[in-house]
Amino acid sequence: MSDTGSGRVERVDFRATSDPALQDGAERDGMQLLSYGELYSLWERQHWAVQDLDFSQDRADWAGFAPEERFMRMSGLSSFFIGEQRVAAELGPIMRAAPDEQMRIFLCTQIADEARHVAFFDRFYKEVGVLEANTLEGRLEETAEHTNAAFTELFDEMLKRRVDRLAAEPEDTEMLVEAITLYHMVIEGMLALTGQHLIIDYNEKQGTLPGFVRGFTNVARDEHRHVAFGARFLRDMAASEPSYGEAIQRTLQEVGPVANDVLRPRWAERLEVADDEELPGGLSINDGRVFAARALERRLKAIGLTVAA
Numbered sequence: 001m002s003d004t005g006s007g008r009v010e011r012v013d014f015r016a017t018s019d020p021a022l023q024d025g026a027e028r029d030g031m032q033l034l035s036y037g038e039l040y041s042l043w044e045r046q047h048w049a050v051q052d053l054d055f056s057q058d059r060a061d062w063a064g065f066a067p068e069e070r071f072m073r074m075s076g077l078s079s080f081f082i083g084e085q086r087v088a089a090e091l092g093p094i095m096r097a098a099p100d101e102q103m104r105i106f107l108c109t110q111i112a113d114e115a116r117h118v119a120f121f122d123r124f125y126k127e128v129g130v131l132e133a134n135t136l137e138g139r140l141e142e143t144a145e146h147t148n149a150a151f152t153e154l155f156d157e158m159l160k161r162r163v164d165r166l167a168a169e170p171e172d173t174e175m176l177v178e179a180i181t182l183y184h185m186v187i188e189g190m191l192a193l194t195g196q197h198l199i200i201d202y203n204e205k206q207g208t209l210p211g212f213v214r215g216f217t218n219v220a221r222d223e224h225r226h227v228a229f230g231a232r233f234l235r236d237m238a239a240s241e242p243s244y245g246e247a248i249q250r251t252l253q254e255v256g257p258v259a260n261d262v263l264r265p266r267w268a269e270r271l272e273v274a275d276d277e278e279l280p281g282g283l284s285i286n287d288g289r290v291f292a293a294r295a296l297e298r299r300l301k302a303i304g305l306t307v308a309a
């Protein structure tokens, strides 16, 4: 697997985000990262609508999957569906705590994006007939059984604790740096983008779920833009005060092992799949971890930091 996963990320519109993991020059110092205002303008140019997608072929494909394949697919999809809902809910206090108006304006666009991602998954689940429940809340609840314990720890403890603190103390900028390290670098940059590329590649190779692939590719492009914001923000903060650079490293050390465990899905436990065993898509769980770690490393270099041991 290449550094960036597939030809998809060679697309001009993906590269336009300036996400360091998509740039060849990421290892060199002084790499161009878009400003907050440029990231806002890019958001205006990169709109898409959930209502434009057509899931009719997806519905037929899903009906044809064997029960075991459905169970495996549900792990990845459920983590995204619930993850999108969690991050949409947590962004408000992060936006409010940002120290600069341009940052806040970009983060407002990200709140809209994350809401669109929840709507995307909700429509997919509803129209493809994956779940029994009839409401968004019911679908979220029903799908929660497919996520693992590390996922709950990362979102409902590590992220929530930091965001609750920011909601009470918006001037705690060091906590904001920790929250954006966890949210933009780890949850979006390491976990979401890795999962997205693996899931999209798998479906493209199998020729399955075309409506989902179209929508999820748009979600991935949004995520690269969010991660580009995170890289720019953390670079600016680390350059302004050494204690912010230390906060980034401290957060990565604390959450890194839990993030690695999130990449071992629930079905891998149930089917007793080893971390280095080749999976149906041709890759192992450890291959996913290597991909995630490499992307993090490139982004940290662009921020001016190295990965803590």
Ligand SMILES: [Fe+2]
Residues within 6 Å of the ligand: 084, 113, 114, 117, 223
């Ligand atoms: Fe998202």
Ligand SMILES: [Fe+2]
Residues within 6 Å of the ligand: 114, 188, 222, 223, 226
């Ligand atoms: Fe995002």
